[in-house]
């Protein structure tokens with residue numbers, strides 16, 4: 348059996364590892380445009396110089412050799428012929444018995460002014476984006492970042508570390524608005540400002556000023572103009588599925604998959620950001636593992652679909668947020684705060700719909716289980732902030748913990 | 755794989771296990787529990803005992819899980835299963851301090867370190883010792899003990 352996996356991100360790598368674990372003798376091929384296996388979540392540390400090509404790798408050492416996986420790096424897939432079980436690549440075609448599409452997502456650069464064409468405007472998704480940014484940063488002084496979500500803030504952090512003059516433009520009225528409330532976001536904004544960053548919040552980009560090919564300023568609807576030597580656009584991503592046009596594999600915004608992560612073709616699966624079910628690392632890993640098991644003939648569904656969760660850590664301040672971030676009518680909101688900590692919980696009926704912890708996030712992993720399983724906490728007679736896993740404590744025969752939840 | 759089995763009924767909350775853990779993670783070994791500086795943030799305990807809703811002691815120790823959510827969530831490769839021992843180990847050098855493991859541990863065992871906020875405090879099964887984990891050795895009630903699990 349020949350398994351081919353397109354993509355060497357967390358979904359692809361973990362799928363390959365899982366298949367090898369189940370099928371010692373099958374042939375496994377991983378194809379990637381990337382030259383280096385890398386964790387996108389560490390790209391800002393590459394730009395800042397804290398890490399290099401080798402230390403942004405997340406796979407086990409000598410992964411491909413040890414697991415006997417053939418890795419075709421710097422190969423781009425340009426099309427699939429599902430009926431003929433063929434993969435069309437820029438460096439020759441290939442066949443497969445089982446195929447996994449784990450191509451992730453691409454940065455979206457909006458068609459504003461010269462943004463799409465200019466050689467000094469970048470997204471931040473791949474190591475080669477980070478390489479180009481680091482390269483150009485050597486001679487750049489002023490950098491504008493469009494978008495203050497997690498990726499934009501990663502970029503801002505990296506360029507501040509390099510001593511650049513950084514301005515961040517964001518349509519929402521606070522930074523990382525999807526991940527936290529304005530109060531928690533303010534704590535980060537202050538730390539970034541203390542490091543020299545300027546923010547233009549609640550503002551929209553409407554154009555660019557140019558000199559030759561280069562964007563030399565970002566124009567805001569407010570009339571402000573921000574001079575720049577380089578622009579990083581972090582306004583969102585789109586599943587990387589363009590190469591599937593005409594392949595016979597059904598695609599909407601992302602690859603269409605069922606609960607087994609199988610596409611309309613029974614031998615083709617998708618996992619990770621390309622499958623459109625999530626845009627975060629842990630879910631990409633689990634989807635890769637699930638798809639791989641099914642490719643090996645098991646019959647497992649992808650159940651841990653919860654994706655409303657994230658952690659942020661900048662300038663020594665950690666934040667964890669799980670669940671909804673904006674209370675609705677009728678929700679009950681509680682806040683606990685001291686000099687170093689800010690905690691907010693959103694309660695609905697008897698369950699926790701959202702938890703936000705900033706500062707001390709020790710021992711907090713159990714919240715995810717509480718929120719995603721909508722566990723009734725009304726029978727615990729203490730402040731919701733004092734709940735721990737101990738309140739649901741149980742140990743099974745093999746010494747694994749389990750959740751004891753009253754009906 | 756060896757696992758620390760917990761018999762919570764036997765626990766009387768003395769916290770010897772937590773002090774023993776601190777002792778095992780300080781640079782200078784030896785001297786016994788009574789020489790441990792309980793306020794030293796550099797040697798935080800990997801385990802903790804908390805009270806449940808009825809006031810009973812619940813010892814919270816890393817399970818080195820069969821399906822380790824911390825490993826599945828790790829985006830740097832720092833959290834991994836040791837091929838020989840089967841234990842889930844943490845490589846501080848590789849860690850990028852994103853704390854996704856802290857969020858994904860379903861039992862809330864993991865935490866960022868208090869001293870620097872740049873690494874994760876995680877049970878290493880006293881891997882550098884030849885003996886059983888220090889917490890197990892120090893429990894006067896045998897509420898925690900080692901068993902081979904398959």
Ligand SMILES: Cc1cc2nc3c(=O)[nH]c(=O)nc-3n(C[C@H](O)[C@H](O)[C@H](O)COP(=O)(O)OP(=O)(O)OC[C@H]3O[C@@H](n4cnc5c(N)ncnc54)[C@H](O)[C@@H]3O)c2cc1C
Nearest residue numbers: 354355356357358379380381424450451619620626627628
């Ligand atoms: C800057 C940044 C920071 C992030 N921070 C976090 C974070 O802190 N926490 C978190 O949970 N998530 C974070 N994410 C999101 C996380 O990185 C993604 O969810 C995850 O990488 C998705 O994994 P994947 O395997 O689906 O795809 P990817 O990791 O995107 O990998 C896709 C792979 O497919 C290959 N590929 C794509 N198209 C082709 C083609 N046509 N031919 C050949 N190969 C192809 C690529 O080369 C690559 O190897 C961050 C993302 C970015 C960009």
